[in-house]
Each structure stands twice: as C-alpha cells, then as structure tokens.
Amino acid sequence: MRLFGEDILPLAAEHVVLAVVPVLIGLVISLVLGWWAWRVPAVRRVLVPLTGVLYTIPSLALFVVMPLILGTRILDPLNVAAALVLYAVALLVRTVVDGLDEVPDDVMTAAVAMGYRPGGLLVGVQLPLAVPVLIGGLRVATVSSFSLVAVGAIIGQGALGALFTQGFERFYTAQIVFGLVSIVVLALIFDALWVLVGRLLAPWTRAARGPGRSAAEDDATVGARV
Numbered sequence: 001m002r003l004f005g006e007d008i009l010p011l012a013a014e015h016v017v018l019a020v021v022p023v024l025i026g027l028v029i030s031l032v033l034g035w036w037a038w039r040v041p042a043v044r045r046v047l048v049p050l051t052g053v054l055y056t057i058p059s060l061a062l063f064v065v066m067p068l069i070l071g072t073r074i075l076d077p078l079n080v081a082a083a084l085v086l087y088a089v090a091l092l093v094r095t096v097v098d099g100l101d102e103v104p105d106d107v108m109t110a111a112v113a114m115g116y117r118p119g120g121l122l123v124g125v126q127l128p129l130a131v132p133v134l135i136g137g138l139r140v141a142t143v144s145s146f147s148l149v150a151v152g153a154i155i156g157q158g159a160l161g162a163l164f165t166q167g168f169e170r171f172y173t174a175q176i177v178f179g180l181v182s183i184v185v186l187a188l189i190f191d192a193l194w195v196l197v198g199r200l201l202a203p204w205t206r207a208a209r210g211p212g213r214s215a216a217e218d219d220a221t222v223g224a225r226v
Contacts, residue, residue, distance in 0.1 A: 026088025034096025
C-alpha cells in the first residue's frame with residue numbers, strides 16, 4: 001500500500017520491530033537486574049532510583065548521543081534500538097521489583113520448604129505470581145516505545161514517524177494525521193496483545209475480578225511518552 005509517496009506496510013513493519021524488540025530485550029535485562037535488586041537491599045536503594053532517573057533523559061538527546069557511545073553512524077537504526085532498550089529497562093526494573101514484592105511471604109516459605117532453590121523459586125513461583133504486575137509494566141513500556149520510535153524520524157530512523165517530518169515539510173496535515181493514527185493503532189493492538197498474554201499466563205486474575213467488574217475496569221492505565 002503506497003500513500004503520500006511512501007510504502008506504508010514496510011514502514012509499519014519497521015516501526016513494530018523498532019518498538020517491540022527493544023522492549024523484549026529490556027525485559028530480559030530487567031528481570032536480571034530487578035531480581036538482583038530485590039535480593040540485595042543495597043543494590044535496590046541505588047538501582048531503582050537510578051533507572052528512574054534514566055527515563056527522564058530526553059529521547060532526542062539520547063538518540064543523538066548513542067552514536068558516540070556505540071561508535072555507530074548517526075543514521076544507524078541501532079542507535080534508536082539501543083536507546084529504547086535503555087528506556088524499557090528504566091521502566092521495567094521497578095516493575096520487576098514491585099512484582100516480586102507482591103508474592104506472598106507464606107507462598108515463598110512453602111516453596112523453600114519444598115526444596116526450591118533461588119533460580120527455581122524465581123522461575124517456578126515468583127515470576128508466575130508476578131505476571132499481572134509485569135504485564136502492566138510491559139504495556140506501559142510498549143506503548144511508550146511506539147511513540148518514542150517516531151522521535152527517531154528526526155535522525156532519519158523513525159519508521160512511521162517519517163510521515164510526520166515529511167508532512168511538516170510539505171505542510172500536509174493529512175499525512176501527519178495518518179502517521180499519528182497509524183502509530184496509535186499499532187500501539188493499541190500490541191497493548192491488547194499484552195492483555196491477552198497476561199490473561200493466558202495468569203487466568204486466576206479473571207476469577208479474582210468478580211462478577212461485578214469488567215476487564216476494562218481492571219486493566220492498567222497506560223501512558224505514552226512522546
């Protein structure tokens with residue numbers, strides 16, 4: 001499909017890759033760092049606030065600085081991907097720690113008494129019970145990532161964000177609006193996918209909701225950062 005002189009589907013596919021892959025990489029890193037922070041109070045006191053501060057760095061500044069850190073070209077998509085991994089880690093480390101905090105002490109005690117070691121305890125007990133909290137963090141990180149990818153258009157790596165810059169150059173409002181709506185739709189699709197994953201991995205949350213509450217009432221509030 002070609003609109004405004006651009007092949008929209010390749011741009012959309014690129015946008016999805018640039019937005020989702022860094023979040024998944026960030027999740028893996030955050031699971032390690034978050035578990036470490038949860039186990040070691042001294043690390044927690046430093047790491048959790050530090051990752052929070054990291055998220056306050058303006059995205060455009062980070063995109064521009066990345067080539068200096070990585071030794072890449074200014075137009076290399078790796079710059080955007082690496083910056084988005086950092087933002088995902090900044091959001092998800094606290095989420096992992098909070099999720100592990102939510103696991104009841106009596107469940108932990110029972111698991112240890114059954115012979116679970118730290119690694120098995122994390123994978124077999126803590127992470128499954130922390131799924132609702134983790135999914136909430138992943139939803140926020142993913143929606144945020146979709147919006148931040150568009151900022152990369154300023155350095156030539158924004159996928160659908162390129163519709164913004166071209167629209168501004170041409171004073172073509174329709175192109176800007178189309179790019180905005182496309183990004184919002186993609187973000188909502190992946191937000192809904194995370195909700196589905198959460199319900200599949202933690203079906204007990206639906207039973208705990210009760211007959212008088214809807215899924216929408218229990219869904220986490222998701223914010224997007226531009």
